Amino acid sequence: MSEAAPPPKKSALAGRLAKLGVAREADLLLHLPLRYEDETTLTPIAALRSGDPQQVEGLVEHAEVVLRPRRQLVVRLRDDSGVLTLRFLNFYPAQLKQLVPGAQIRAFGEVRSGFWGEEMIHPRTQTVAEAKALPQALTPVYPSTAGLAQSALRKLVARAFERCALDDPLPAELRKALKLPAWERSLRYLHQPPPDAQLAALESRNHPAWRRIKFDELLAQQISLRRAYAERRSHRAYALPAKGQLISRFIEQLPFALTGAQRRAVDQIAEDLAQAHPMQRLLQGDVGSGKTIVAALAMLQAVENGYQAALMAPTEILAEQHYQKLRGWLAPLGLQVAWLAGSQKKREREAMRQLLISGEALMAVGTHALIEDSVLLERLGLAVVDEQHRFGVRQRLALREKVAGALPHMLMMSATPIPRTLAMSYMADLDVSVLDELPPGRTPIVTRLVSAARRDEVIARVRDACREGRQAYWVCPLIEESEALQLKTAEETYASLSSELAELKVGLVHGRLKPADKAAVMEAFVRNAVQVLVATTVIEVGVDVPNASLMVIEHAERFGLAQLHQLRGRVGRGAAASSCVLLYEQPLSENGRQRLKAIYESSDGFEIARRDLQLRGPGEFIGARQSGAQLLRYADPEFDADLVELAQQAANEMLARYPQQADQLLERWFGGRAELLKA
Numbered sequence: 001m002s003e004a005a006p007p008p009k010k011s012a013l014a015g016r017l018a019k020l021g022v023a024r025e026a027d028l029l030l031h032l033p034l035r036y037e038d039e040t041t042l043t044p045i046a047a048l049r050s051g052d053p054q055q056v057e058g059l060v061e062h063a064e065v066v067l068r069p070r071r072q073l074v075v076r077l078r079d080d081s082g083v084l085t086l087r088f089l090n091f092y093p094a095q096l097k098q099l100v101p102g103a104q105i106r107a108f109g110e111v112r113s114g115f116w117g118e119e120m121i122h123p124r125t126q127t128v129a130e131a132k133a134l135p136q137a138l139t140p141v142y143p144s145t146a147g148l149a150q151s152a153l154r155k156l157v158a159r160a161f162e163r164c165a166l167d168d169p170l171p172a173e174l175r176k177a178l179k180l181p182a183w184e185r186s187l188r189y190l191h192q193p194p195p196d197a198q199l200a201a202l203e204s205r206n207h208p209a210w211r212r213i214k215f216d217e218l219l220a221q222q223i224s225l226r227r228a229y230a231e232r233r234s235h236r237a238y239a240l241p242a243k244g245q246l247i248s249r250f251i252e253q254l255p256f257a258l259t260g261a262q263r264r265a266v267d268q269i270a271e272d273l274a275q276a277h278p279m280q281r282l283l284q285g286d287v288g289s290g291k292t293i294v295a296a297l298a299m300l301q302a303v304e305n306g307y308q309a310a311l312m313a314p315t316e317i318l319a320e321q322h323y324q325k326l327r328g329w330l331a332p333l334g335l336q337v338a339w340l341a342g343s344q345k346k347r348e349r350e351a352m353r354q355l356l357i358s359g360e361a362l363m364a365v366g367t368h369a370l371i372e373d374s375v376l377l378e379r380l381g382l383a384v385v386d387e388q389h390r391f392g393v394r395q396r397l398a399l400r401e402k403v404a405g406a407l408p409h410m411l412m413m414s415a416t417p418i419p420r421t422l423a424m425s426y427m428a429d430l431d432v433s434v435l436d437e438l439p440p441g442r443t444p445i446v447t448r449l450v451s452a453a454r455r456d457e458v459i460a461r462v463r464d465a466c467r468e469g470r471q472a473y474w475v476c477p478l479i480e481e482s483e484a485l486q487l488k489t490a491e492e493t494y495a496s497l498s499s500e501l502a503e504l505k506v507g508l509v510h511g512r513l514k515p516a517d518k519a520a521v522m523e524a525f526v527r528n529a530v531q532v533l534v535a536t537t538v539i540e541v542g543v544d545v546p547n548a549s550l551m552v553i554e555h556a557e558r559f560g561l562a563q564l565h566q567l568r569g570r571v572g573r574g575a576a577a578s579s580c581v582l583l584y585e586q587p588l589s590e591n592g593r594q595r596l597k598a599i600y601e602s603s604d605g606f607e608i609a610r611r612d613l614q615l616r617g618p619g620e621f622i623g624a625r626q627s628g629a630q631l632l633r634y635a636d637p638e639f640d641a642d643l644v645e646l647a648q649q650a651a652n653e654m655l656a657r658y659p660q661q662a663d664q665l666l667e668r669w670f671g672g673r674a675e676l677l678k679a
């Protein structure tokens with residue numbers, strides 16, 4: 001019996017490089033410096049400026065380990081112009097040997113005015129022979145990791161330049177039209193800028209060489225996403241043209257008219273559905289912009305053609321609400337809707353399945369239980385995914401993969417507005433419709449920031465609002481470390497509010513509640529049998545109770561911006577003036593303060609998303625969507641918006657005319673990882 005040999009141990013070096021995202025030698029070329037140090041010149045000691053990193057050369061006059069105020073090595077260095085103190089709070093025996101009186105030393109470091117005059121703390125030092133030539137290029141400082149010295153990285157990069165392909169993936173003609181510098185030249189410039197390089201332009205990454213790198217990265221991203229788009233588009237789907245009968249009857253019986261934005265989205269979707277290849281569309285719209293109706297109209301179009309339509313929501317509360325809403329809208333048309341959820345009683349589930357199997361119902365609403373059930377198979381024409389970012393890639397794909405032969409059309413909805421440039425880059429594999437208009441008649445929500453010390457006043461406001469016949473949400477703090485603690489807090493808040501507001505009916509809803517109990521509480525809140533709903537963040541998405549006009553969020557400083565915006569969007573849905581009270585606990589962190597400020601100052605989801613992007617970076621927006629996939633390393637779609645547009649156009653041209661170079665670009669940037677971008 002032969003046992004498989006253990007895989008060869010990765011060398012320590014390979015392990016460290018892997019931490020930096022360097023898997024292949026060629027990846028070193030794309031491992032670009034964070035900043036540079038200028039060791040190309042020497043500054044006379046008398047001419048040193050405080051605060052700037054500079055290099056000096058001189059003779060060690062005196063060196064001593066002093067013990068007070070703490071053990072440190074103090075060295076006096078002299079050149080023709082003056083004397084400078086070098087101070088080391090940590091030092092190695094080798095440094096003690098190097099820094100001895102009479103040694104000729106170059107020291108590089110930042111100069112500060114200390115108690116005894118100018119000094120350098122922890123300068124980098126080297127012993128030099130007199131008149132040793134100075135380096136010809138700025139010294140790059142690379143992102144590194146423990147155990148990997150800058151000098152080692154520099155050597156590795158230099159070797160990569162000798163051994164790796166450096167050919168330009170951009171055809172010369174295209175590159176000229178884009179006015180971008182050549183690839184190799186740009187790379188060399190960034191790894192080894194000449195002494196006269198504009199450090200400011202390099203460090204702000206505005207230099208043409210930087211723009212070239214960022215352009216290529218964005219181009220690779222565009223190409224990869226466009227290929228994925230084309231691949232999905234090459235599949236067959238049922239063509240579901242708008243027939244008009246059901247849809248016009250549905251619109252007639254609505255108590256309101258569609259907004260212009262809703263009509264535009266409906267038209268775009270109607271056209272997609274009529275095609276014999278699958279729709280891949282994202283419907284973006286702020287909280288309350290009316291996405292559900294757009295989804296319902298799309299579903300009707302599938303039904304008109306005799307195909308099934310499914311709407312999948314991330315939570316049972318939300319799925320249940322959609323179900324009730326669709327039922328209300330569709331019953332007058334004589335259409336049935338089935339409802340599938342994990343917690344359902346067996347008998348109800350069976351009855352619902354029967355509705356679908358018999359074809360009495362063509363529409364189904366539910367949680368991911370929809371994916372697991374086998375009834376939605378042959379005739380699934382359209383799958384709608386609400387709050388798409390809440391689902392993992394896998395769950396969304398599962399809905400699509402259920403159908404053999406033809407793929408269903410996919411409509412994904414998101415209430416987390418994605419800033420335009422971010423959408424253009426990361427969502428290049430989707431068509432996007434935007435609801436940029438709220439239904440008329442909404443009263444703006446007044447947002448108040450209130451210190452937790454004034455909780456009593458807030459309780460009085462809740463009492464007043466409910467006395468006037470309205471309702472309130474009271475959202476309990478997010479406790480990231482412990483779900484149990486979060487639950488406990490919610491229960492305590494429920495108990496205290498129940499006694500403080502004894503004349504009102506207070507309800508409690510949280511994630512641990514049995515689904516049936518959860519539904520019962522929500523239903524009581526919808527009926528106004530419960531006036532104050534104490535909740536954890538389970539109500540974050542989609543809940544729609546127009547009579548609720550007051551939202552209180554405790555420990556608002558612990559919530560993310562998108563979450564606060566979603567929560568606030570639960571009120572302001574009816575005609576009554578609504579308000580949102582953000583209770584915060586002192587002291588506030590700087591980031592917490594910024595978030596509260598942003599939410600206080602703006603009610604526009606896109607503006608808030610833009611601020612969120614600044615505070616947290618793009619990962620949060622696309623997290624679930626591209627989990628595991630490569631985020632952009634150098635380009636910033638917001639800052640480099642012009643490059644995103646150029647890359648988008650260039651991607652078309654590369655795909656059409658230069659497919660081999662397109663492959664080369666993908667290989668260079670994503671190596672074996674391009675697959676991940678497709679989900």
Ligand code: ADP
Pocket residue numbers: 256257258259262285286287288289290291292293415439440542544546573
């Ligand atoms: P969201 O985009 O957040 O999912 P919903 O679809 O839940 O928004 O809609 C929010 C509220 O606005 C619902 O009560 C819905 O019935 C109502 N609504 C939707 N469209 C319109 C419209 N055109 N005019 C008036 N009210 C509308």
Ligand code: MG
Pocket residue numbers: 291292386415542
């Ligand atoms: Mg919604």
